[in-house]
Amino acid sequence: MRVISQHKLGGPEVFTIVDAPAPRPLPTEVAVRVKAIGLNPLEARLRAGEFPLLGRPPFVLGWDISGVVDQAQTWRFRPGDEVFGMPLFPRPASAYAEVVSAPALHLVRKPASLSHVEAAALPIVGLTAWQGLVDLGRVTEGDRVLIHGGGGGVGHVAIQIAKAFGAHVITTAGGSKRKFVEGCGADEVIDYTSVDFAEAVRDIDLVLDTLGGDTVERSLGILRPGGHLVTAVAEEDSELAAEFEAAGMRFSGIAVDPDPVALRGLVELVDQGRLRVHVEKTFPFERVADAHRLLDGGHLRGKLVLTV
The missing domain is CATH 3.90.180.10 (Medium-chain alcohol dehydrogenases, catalytic domain)
Known part of the structure; x- marks a missing residue:
């Protein structure tokens, strides 16, 4: 071979x-x-x-x-x-x-x-999004969810998963990707090239971060009391975890792993026409x-x- x-x-x-x-x-x-x-x-x-x-x-x-x-x-x-x-x-x-x-x-x-x-x-993008939103984030109907980087591999799948579970989905994306992320189901799009997300949204139940950098720490101020941030980038940052806990929020890191149960969950959404x-x-x-x-x-x- x-x-x-x-x-x-x-x-x-x-x-x-x-x-x-x-x-x-x-x-x-x-x-x-x-x-x-x-x-x-x-x-x-x-x-x-x-x-x-x-x-x-x-x-x-x-x-x-x-x-x-x-x-x-x-x-x-x-x-x-x-x-x-x-x-x-x-x-x-x-x-x-x-x-x-x-x-x-x-x-x-x-x-x-x-x-x-x-x-x-x-697989990698779908499992990352599923494990972050469903397994860790426990996304449910009516949640206000912010997905950082909605136009990327993980982000565009995460938008669709959150919508399938009944969430109101907000995402950050460049202006050139607005139509793409809206086509994935995003209810609101924040153009990060011209708008500061930290000033644009409040009372978020769940944040899924795919970007890292200062995005995680700046997301603390937009969460509602008891809100939850899940990151696929800074999963081992114990200082950030302590900062979120002190503020009454939850912080989780996701390191994706093989998971046939989650894969079958993704397949079910695909077969229902709710995920592409x-x-x-x-x-x-x-x-x-x-x-x-x-x-x-x-x-x-x-x-x-x-x-x-």
């Missing part, structure tokens, strides 16, 4: 397509013939060496996959089943490859309502460097996907 490897840290030019032995699944695992691979900003940072989650090269990036079961060492799936998921995260899944071995519990059946490209785009993941652009496997150049530029609407 072919894999996209890198033997040094750096820009998109470090990728090399090489031949490697196809992995054999262990008991409780499956080997998936990959059809599409979702790309995430995290992978660009790992490629460049911004933090050593995978150690030193050589390594193969990637977690989000959709494909067809090729071999099964489990009763959960059979060869020919179409599946998708985010196996092993944050441990290496080596998903930039034509075949990936994964625990069966980290995958679910792909619904007919999702193409392989759409399914590959969903937006794919900005697809690239063939061989053009991974071009895809990462676009990923490096940021400000994407939704996701980028490699097709295999």
Whole structure:
């Protein structure tokens, strides 16, 4: 099989397509013939060496996959089943490859309502949004929810999930993304290029932060008493947690993990027509460097996907 490897840290030019032995699944695992691979900003940072989650090269990036079961060492799936998921995260899944071995519990059946490209785009962003809003945030009907970065991968999915649970959704987004986030269901849009969200909203029940920086601390003043901020960026900041607690608010960090229950929840929303993941652009496997150049530029609407 072919894999996209890198033997040094750096820009998109470090990728090399090489031949490697196809992995054999262990008991409780499956080997998936990959059809599409979702790309995430995290992978660009790992490629460049911004933090050593995978150690030193050589390594193969990637977690989000959709494909067809090729071999099964489990009763959960059979060869020919179409599946998708985010196996092993944050441990290496080596998903930039034509075949990936994964625990069966980290995958679910792909619904007919999702193409392989759409399914590959969903896991990391969908699970982050679900675990942040539903599992930690306990979003419920009538909540006033602020989602920072509504035009991004996590943000545009989070808007739809919050709306599906009956929330009133406010989001920050650049002016060029207003129509996009409104199309996702946002009730109010704050153009962060011209408006300070900290002055524009009050009495928020739940904030989902995907941006980090000073956004978290500045969100403290917009929460109602007992309000809750969930961040996907500053999850280990104990000082911030203490500051929120002292002010009578709640602070939670989310480090996304594989979760078949949440994946099935996302599938249910997809089948109901209440959730769609937006794919900005697809690239063939061989053009991974071009895809990462676009990923490096940021400000994407939704996701980028490699097709295999």
